[in-house]
Amino acid sequence: MTLLERSWYSSNVLTLLLLPLSWLFGLVAALRRLVYRSGLLRRQRFDVPVIVVGNITVGGTGKTPLVIWLAEHLQSLGWHPGIVSRGYGGKAASWPQQVRPDSDPNSVGDEAVMLAARTGCPMCVGPDRPEAIRALLRHRTVDIVISDDGLQHYAMGRDLEIVVLDGERRLGNGFLLPAGPLREPASRLKSVDLVVVNGGDAEHELAMSIRRPKLVSLHDDQTLVLDGLRGRRVHAVAGIGNPQRFFGLLGDAGIEVEPHVFADHHPFRAEDLRFAEELPILMTEKDAVKCRRLPCRDAWVVQIDAQPDEEFVRRLNNALKDITDGQKIARHPGLPEL
Structure with missing residues (x-):
């Protein structure tokens, strides 16, 4: 969390200095x-x-x-629901874009690929939401x-x-x-x-x-219960908006966390998942869509249901x-x- 983000949850001098900009924003x-x-x-x-x-x-x-x-x-x-989102982090040359479970997250965004995979719903992304909805309705029965x-x-x-x-x-x-x-x-x-x-x-x-989470292997269909790692140390990888929530979830399950924080929507590379100590690697679903093609061992996705x-x-x-x-x-x- 940056200094600015930390200031949002406390009273400090930085907050007072930024108040005029907040009034302008409002x-x-x-x-x-x-x-x-x-x-x-x-x-x-x-x-x-x-x-x-x-x-x-x-x-x-x-x-x-x-x-x-x-x-x-x-x-x-x-x-018969369809889903639209901005496709934040996607670098597609044109918008809107239809999203499938096997779409490239670098093009359409990581959250969009995750949602398409988890829900099976038709999905379309783009910075212009009305245009994305129109594109969704043209091509799908929604x-x-x-x-x-x-x-x-x-x-x-x-x-x-x-x-x-x-x-x-x-x-x-x-x-x-x-x-x-x-x-x-x-x-x-x-x-x-x-x-x-x-x-x-x-x-x-x-x-x-949050229902009891389960673990799904990053590279195959193997599953585990989260409690199976109780008392063990793990590398916990999070490139999301609130990584402490993810780490806290693991800690509440009795898992000893070695936290690795990345920026929200971080474009993961193989070296990001190489650690000196060989421990199981746990990551969020959003991060997993960008890591499936990366070579790493003993990596697990924490699947969360609300x-x-x-x-x-x-x-x-x-x-x-x-x-x-x-x-x-x-x-x-x-x-x-x-």
């Missing part, structure tokens, strides 16, 4: 929302419902496991779209907004970027449809927990019923009131 963000609400910039709607799963903070909150759960839940209800992130992409119309909060880090110091971790003011949470808290003390809140609580599922199902009935969801008639 003003620009508010003006941007205003031009969409006033109709000066057009908000694009689609023939199928769009669900946004996002956050109002920078850094990992556990949003991607919820997207996977949501895709599986929609499929269990008879929907009757509902999940947008992985994109809460602040106001050009994209949406029928349901879900925000994931980190149960430990919450909103940090409560300031907007760059003095704090907020992309939008905390008041934005009042206008979304569902707020789910990932871990931490979520009493009186909609909660999401489980929202019953109240979240009940409210989600009610919202989906409202959508299918052609009704507007309460408190969300178009752009949120901020």
Whole structure:
């Protein structure tokens, strides 16, 4: 974690110095929302419902496991979901791009390949979300779209907004970027449809927990239970937004962690996985899609599944019923009131 990121979760001089920039950031963000609400910039709607799963903070909150759960839940209800995302880190020459489980993560982004592989859903990525949705709908039979992130992409119309909060880090110091971790003011949470808290003390809140993770071999289909490594030392590799959450998960399972932190969306090379001490290597699913072709021994992917609580599922199902009935969801008639 950089000095700036550490300052987001404490009170310090750096925070005070950056406050004027945060006020400017907030003003620009508010003006941007205003031009969409006033109709000066057009908000694009689609023939199928769009669900946004996002956050109002920078850094990992556990949003991607919820997207996977949501895709599986929609499929269990008879929907045919498709997924769009930005394709962050992808270097494709043109956008949007269709994503398959065997797509090159260097072209379309690591998270996109992981989502396509885990869900089996049609997927399309691109910095222009509406264009990605249109491309998805042209080539696939999709009757509902999940947008992985994109809460602040106001050009994209949406029928349901879900925000994931980190149960430990919450909103940090409560300031907007760059003095704090907020992309939008905390008041934005009042206008979304569902707020789910990932871990931490979520009493009186909609909660999401992580099911018992399992280990999948990086290079074949062999699997292990995470408890099988209890009491052992491992190299833990993480190039994600919040690596401490990953290391903490392993520590809670009784595993002694030798942490190796890389930048979010790091393009892994073979030398990144060469360590002086030969120990099992554990990595996140997002990192694994970039490491499968690299030569390394005893490497395992920690597969994580989210489980929202019953109240979240009940409210989600009610919202989906409202959508299918052609009704507007309460408190969300178009752009949120901020």
